[in-house]
Amino acid sequence: MTSAYSGDLVVPPGRGVPGGLTVPAGELVERFSRSSGPGGQGVNTTDSRVELRFDVRNSSALTDLQRARVLAYLAPRLVDGVLTITASEQRSQLQNRLAARARLVHQLSQALAPPPPPRRATRPSRGARQRRLDVKKQRGQIKAGRARLRGSED
Numbered sequence: 001m002t003s004a005y006s007g008d009l010v011v012p013p014g015r016g017v018p019g020g021l022t023v024p025a026g027e028l029v030e031r032f033s034r035s036s037g038p039g040g041q042g043v044n045t046t047d048s049r050v051e052l053r054f055d056v057r058n059s060s061a062l063t064d065l066q067r068a069r070v071l072a073y074l075a076p077r078l079v080d081g082v083l084t085i086t087a088s089e090q091r092s093q094l095q096n097r098l099a100a101r102a103r104l105v106h107q108l109s110q111a112l113a114p115p116p117p118p119r120r121a122t123r124p125s126r127g128a129r130q131r132r133l134d135v136k137k138q139r140g141q142i143k144a145g146r147a148r149l150r151g152s153e154d
Contacts, residue, residue, distance in 0.1 A: 011105050016069065016112035023061045023108075029053040030100075032093060049088035052100040057081025066112055073111035083107065 009028060011021035032047035056062070056070050056078065074083055085107070087100035124132075 009101060009104060011108050011112070014109050014113070016114050017066075017109065021061060021066075021108065021112070023054065023059065027054060027059055027061065028104075030097065048091060048093045048096055049086065050093065050096040050100045052085045052087070052097075052104055054083045054085075054104060055081060056083055069114075070108065070111040074107065077107075 008025050009023040011017055011023070013020040029052070031051040031053070033049045033051070034047055056067065056074065058081065059067065062070065071078065071081070077083060083104070085100050085103045087096040087103065090096045090099060
């Protein structure tokens with residue numbers, strides 16, 4: 001029986017991954033260590049911090065196009081082609097393992113999404129330019145109406 005925190009990692013279908021993606025459990029490496037921060041007496045005795053590592057460069061789960069997208073998108077976070085995700089916000093190791101896996105799924109789904117189409121430059125229409133100038137004129141007239149009239153002393 002495999003559980004959600006020790007089996008294959010499943011990325012649900014989405015943009016860039018229409019059929020979803022399954023990363024074999026053998027390609028994920030988990031390391032545990034002591035977490036800093038609150039936790040009471042257990043903080044010094046339990047290894048609740050989780051470090052999840054995924055070797056993007058050598059993964060068999062990714063196609064060449066997917067690998068190129070992930071490498072390009074996650075380049076600042078990769079060290080020698082390996083993505084490392086750390087989770088230590090929970091007191092339980094199990095919850096931290098689930099959090100790390102959820103973050104990895106999120107990162108991969110973001111990285112696999114195709115880039116948005118490039119922006120096409122447009123220009124304001126003639127009517128829009130005219131409306132803008134009319135509003136500017138009207139505003140100027142309002143401000144001119146606030147000025148003191150010359151020759152009339154109050």
